[in-house]
Amino acid sequence: MxxxxxxxxxxxxxxxxxxxxxxxxxxxxxxxxxxxxxxxxxxxxxxxAGASPGVPTVQLLDHEGPVLEGDNVTLECMAGPGADMSSFSFQKYSPWLQSWVQLDAGARLRCWFYAVAVSRPGGRLLLDIARLQRWHEGAYRCAPMPLNDTFVPEPGPSNASGEATFMLHVDYLRDVWVTWPDAWCGTVGDTVTVTEGEDLELECAAEASRPPKFDWTRDGEAWTLQAQALGLRGLQQDQAGTYRCHARLSGLTQSRAVTVLVEPPAGTQRLGE
Incomplete structure (x- = not known):
């Protein structure tokens, strides 16, 4: 004994x-x-007692498709039949603190993770995250509740053992803009004026969680260019118009329009003028 x-x-x-x-x-x-x-x-x-505790796991409940910025999500800790969930807590790994931060309401660092709520309905252990933002991304786990009620200094998610880590990824697609290729800080305005016969090349960019898919369209015409860059060679008057860049990611779409004006070469006078 x-x-x-x-x-x-x-x-x-x-x-x-x-x-x-x-x-x-x-x-x-x-x-x-x-x-x-x-x-x-x-x-x-x-x-x-002859029981097998197993490894506690974290599951995402009632959510189909990618997790998007602004979504509300619920995670549940699963620790096997008969497990006493009151002895477990939800924790999120902080790379800055190099610690697992406990997310229950009493933790001192809880204020860093607002819009996060831990509940225990009917003996379950749930974590609700409202209006997901980028900083909610990261590693979550369900682990035996620490006695210090704050954080647990341990290796990061890639080295942790004894608990299954759930990696929460948040997709977002925010602003879209048009640039001059290979230019430093070369953002294009709403209107671009070029001389007839010149070439024009524009490139689409976006602030997104990962590289989106790009395409270009022209108002009034049924064509689509599946590319990030738009190249127009030897521009003529009939190519003037409004071109739109579209960025698409996980069902999200953002667009930016640029109006292209084509002027005749200097000193050129057209018939009727």
Whole structure:
């Protein structure tokens, strides 16, 4: 029988100087923080009861398709049949703090993650995020509740073990603009004037979570150019008009219009003028 005046970190091992558990597994007491004490006792109780705690996972509920900026989403912690969800908490990884931040209302750093609400209806553990923004992106997990009620300094999501990490990606498509290709800070205005016979090349750009698909159209004509850049060679008067760049991403669309004016060469006089 194992006893200790303080609770440390225990590790499943085999060999001497270890207390025996059912199933010929062993544990050895190692130096550790009180933060891990509750997690160990919970897992040990399940083991002695013959239960398999499994790995807690996070699932996205009732949401089809990409997660978009402005959406409302709900995550649920799933820890297997009969699990006591009151001993778990939702946490989000902060690369800046290099810690997992607890998202329950009592946490001191909770104010950093506003529009996030943890609830426990009917013994479940839910995380509601309203009006998703870019800063809500990142790694979430469900883990045994830390005793310090704030954050858990641990390696990042790529190195974490013992809990399944859920990566929340938020798609967004914001402003769209037209530029001169290969120009530094070469944003094009609403109107472009060129001389007849000259070439014109415009390029579409967008602020988006990942590269969108671009296409160009011309008002009054049923053609579409599937490309980011629009090239017009030897412009003539009949090519003047309004051209529109469209950026598309995950069902979102943003557009920008540019009116192209074509002037005759200097000193040229047309018939009737």
């Amino acid at each position: 194992m006893s200790s005046p303080s609770c440390g970190l225990y590790q499943l091992i085999g060999g001497a100087e270890a207390a025996t558990l059912p199933g010929s597994q062993h544990i050895r007491k190692l130096p550790g923080s009180a933060t891990m004490c509750g997690a160990f006792i919970f897992l040990l109780a399940l083991r002695l």
